Amino acid sequence: MLSNLQKPRWLGIVSNLFSVWQNQSVRTFALMFFVGFAVSLAISACSSNANINTANSPAAIPSPTTNPSAEVRIGYQKAATVLNALKGKGELEKALATSGASVKWTEFPAGPPMLEAMNAGSIDFGYTGEAPPVFAQAAGTPLVYVAYEPLGPKAEAIVVHKDSPIKSVADLKGKKIAFAKGSNTNYLVVKALEKAGLKYTDIKPAFLTPADGRAAFEGKNVDAWAVWDPYLAVAEKAIGARILTDATDLAPNRGYYLASKSFVETRPQQLKIVLDEVTKTSDWAKSNPSEVAKFLGTELGIDPAILEVSEKRKEYGVLPITDEVIAGQQQVADAFQKINLIPKQINVKEIVWKDNK
Numbered sequence: 001m002l003s004n005l006q007k008p009r010w011l012g013i014v015s016n017l018f019s020v021w022q023n024q025s026v027r028t029f030a031l032m033f034f035v036g037f038a039v040s041l042a043i044s045a046c047s048s049n050a051n052i053n054t055a056n057s058p059a060a061i062p063s064p065t066t067n068p069s070a071e072v073r074i075g076y077q078k079a080a081t082v083l084n085a086l087k088g089k090g091e092l093e094k095a096l097a098t099s100g101a102s103v104k105w106t107e108f109p110a111g112p113p114m115l116e117a118m119n120a121g122s123i124d125f126g127y128t129g130e131a132p133p134v135f136a137q138a139a140g141t142p143l144v145y146v147a148y149e150p151l152g153p154k155a156e157a158i159v160v161h162k163d164s165p166i167k168s169v170a171d172l173k174g175k176k177i178a179f180a181k182g183s184n185t186n187y188l189v190v191k192a193l194e195k196a197g198l199k200y201t202d203i204k205p206a207f208l209t210p211a212d213g214r215a216a217f218e219g220k221n222v223d224a225w226a227v228w229d230p231y232l233a234v235a236e237k238a239i240g241a242r243i244l245t246d247a248t249d250l251a252p253n254r255g256y257y258l259a260s261k262s263f264v265e266t267r268p269q270q271l272k273i274v275l276d277e278v279t280k281t282s283d284w285a286k287s288n289p290s291e292v293a294k295f296l297g298t299e300l301g302i303d304p305a306i307l308e309v310s311e312k313r314k315e316y317g318v319l320p321i322t323d324e325v326i327a328g329q330q331q332v333a334d335a336f337q338k339i340n341l342i343p344k345q346i347n348v349k350e351i352v353w354k355d356n357k
Contacts, residue, residue, distance in 0.1 A: 072096055072263075072270055073104045075114040075126035078299050079210070079230055080255075081292055082149070082316070083127050086281040088295065095273050109209045112136075112182040115258070118143055124263040125274055129184030129228065130254050134333045137351060138342035142261035145321050145329075146353045147275060149255035149282070152315040153247035156185055156228040158192060159217075162240045166223065169196035169245055172203055175223035178216050181207035184253055185226035187332050190339065191250040200339045217241070228253075229310035230302060237306045252328050257318065264353060279318040286316035321352050 072092075076083035086092055093103050108114040111128030112135065118126060119141040127149075136143055158177070160166045166175065169192045179185040190200055206213075206222050210231040217225040218239055227235060235241040247253045257278065259271055285292045289311035290304075297304035319325075329348045336342045 070100055071102050071104055072125065072267075072274065073106065073123045074274075075106050075108050075117055075123040077108055077110065077114070077127075079228075079296070080127050081285050081296065081311075081314075082278055082282045082318075084299060085285060085292065085295060086277060088299075089281065091280070092274065092277045095277050096270065099270055099273065101270055109211070110180050110183060112180070115141055115143065118258070118260050121260070121262075123260070124267075125257070125259045125271070127255060127257050130252070130256065130329060130332050131184050131187045131336070132182050133256055133258055134329070134336055134346070134348075135182040135342060137333075137346050137348070138337075138344060143258050144261055144264045144351050144353050145256055145348075146259050146264070146271065147257040147278075147318045148321055148325055149257070150315045150317055150319065151228075151253045151255050152313060153249075153251060153253050154313045155232070155247075155310065155315075156188055156226070156251070156253050157232055157246040158185075158188065158224055158226045158244045159232070159235050159241035160224045160244050161217075161220065162242050164223065164242070166244065169193065170198065172196075172224060172244075173198055174202065174204070176204040176206050176221075177224045177226060178206040178208045178213040178222040179226035180209055180213070181205075184228055184251070186341075187335065188247050188251050188253075189226050190335055190341075191247075192245055194335075195250065200341075214239070229314055230296060230300065230307050233306050233310035234302055237309060238303070251332075254325065254328070256329075259353070261351075268355065275318060282316045282318050326352060 074083065074087075074092075076087060078084055087105050096103060106117065106123060108117070108126075111126075111132030114123070114126045114128060115132050115136040117123045119136065119139070129151075133143060133145065158169070158172075166172060172193070177189060179189055189203070189205075193200060193202065206216065208216055208222075210227055213222075213225050213227060214231065214235070216222045217235070224244065225235065225241070236243065257275070264271060289308060292311055293304040293307035296302065296307050300307075326349050333342070333346050333348055337345050
């Protein structure tokens with residue numbers, strides 16, 4: 001009887017103790033949860049503060065090699081006298097050092113691949129002939145004309161072998177002509193054919209860089225070669241090529257200094273420094289043809305005596321883009337669009353530097 005009467009009380013005590021233990025566990029769990037949550041917040045805040053402090057510390061400031069504004073990237077061709085000579089002199093590096101910038105030089109075989117690099121954001125400044133920027137603008141490359149060089153019409157030509165039966169441009173019908181696609185000489189070919197009453201489709205173009213064009217011409221794998229100085233002088237003096245026609249009354253044959261749109265808009269003072277140094281080097285080259293020939297002879301592996309021929313018929317200058325120059329460049333663009341070498345009509349005036357005067 002006694003055991004039966006006490007059993008419910010014993011069970012009640014146990015039940016109450018279990019409830020107390022259970023509530024204590026809940027409280028303990030809750031306490032541990034909130035302590036853990038608070039610790040997490042503290043760690044997160046410390047981490048954030050550490051990140052902020054790190055970002056503001058001197059060690060986290062981008063170095064000149066990683067900061068785009070601290071590096072001016074220039075594309076050049078070995079045969080482009082002024083930029084190549086400027087690179088060799090090292091004067092641009094000294095001038096830009098005052099603005100905290102360094103210089104990175106990248107060599108290209110011709111203008112079109114150089115402007116492809118500008119489109120990709122790899123270079124800020126470069127120099128090409130009159131045709132490459134037309135193709136680049138048509139392709140949407142964000143470039144700007146900032147100055148020009150009056151190369152002169154005798155600094156490019158279409159040449160044939162000295163024993164070739166081809167006597168006039170009209171004789172080029174059905175023939176294979178080597179030239180760099182999208183280059184100055186591409187435009188020369190278009191205009192020469194037009195004057196002779198031929199269409200662009202009347203010839204067989206062989207798109208080759210100057211080096212490959214020379215090999216093809218010497219091997220007589222092409223009937224004619226359209227090329228610019230100093231490779232033109234080499235064709236004449238070293239290979240014995242005969243000039244069929246130069247660019248006189250066909251093409252102005254101008255060279256253009258070009259910059260990326262972002263470089264013009266965000267770093268105009270550095271652009272002006274570059275143009276100032278380019279102008280100084282251009283003036284030096286104009287007054288020292290023999291020294292230029294020696295310099296390029298070493299760079300290109302060409303006899304300086306041959307290079308003096310090209311230097312004497314080349315004009316120098318770093319000149320502002322005038323309305324006349326824009327109109328001439330527009331003619332180049334219209335000619336290419338007419339024969340569908342570029343897909344659409346473009347307006348050259350839209351991408352001319354407004355502060356170039």
